[in-house]
Amino acid sequence: MNFPAPWKNRVAVLAVGLTANKLIDWPFNYILYPGIIYFFGIWWGGLIMTFLSFLLCIMIIWFYDWSKKDWLGIETIKAMKDYEGGHSAGRMTSWFLRRSEPVAFLFLTFWYDPFIAMAYLRRGAYNGMGARDWRIFLASLLLGNFYWILASWLGVSLLEYLWVRGGSLLRGF
Numbered sequence: 001m002n003f004p005a006p007w008k009n010r011v012a013v014l015a016v017g018l019t020a021n022k023l024i025d026w027p028f029n030y031i032l033y034p035g036i037i038y039f040f041g042i043w044w045g046g047l048i049m050t051f052l053s054f055l056l057c058i059m060i061i062w063f064y065d066w067s068k069k070d071w072l073g074i075e076t077i078k079a080m081k082d083y084e085g086g087h088s089a090g091r092m093t094s095w096f097l098r099r100s101e102p103v104a105f106l107f108l109t110f111w112y113d114p115f116i117a118m119a120y121l122r123r124g125a126y127n128g129m130g131a132r133d134w135r136i137f138l139a140s141l142l143l144g145n146f147y148w149i150l151a152s153w154l155g156v157s158l159l160e161y162l163w164v165r166g167g168s169l170l171r172g173f
Helices: 003-065 074-082 089-099 101-111 116-122 131-171
Strands: none
Touching: 003 074, 003 131, 074 089, 074 116, 101 116, 101 131, 116 131
């Protein structure tokens, strides 16, 4: 297949951006988060991770705005809100995106992170954060971290229980 140069560039930017995002996101959520919750407990660990999440997301926002590159496809998806073409899937996506900012906020907060929720819901692109953007970002930060604190604490507690319980079960033999 011979794609035109802009498509090759777009695919390359998305591939690098999505890969980099996963390489940052996965260890942060599934290694660092439970580790900090385990060592510092639900309260102090939760505060530490919320602060680290804030710092990480702010740095990513600054880089995203500085680079002016849609390396996660956020601006492309935002453009779908105004789609009026002939594809029924495109029209349906457009209809959904125009009517569901609260649903999009919750989905992006729980499935992704505060940066993605804010970047998707802000007006314009690569233009910093206004008061509305800060409210979206901070609400997503608090809600998302509350979710991750609970999920990590429950996971760590379950593993601890199984480790202790498993050990006592083995001693009974």
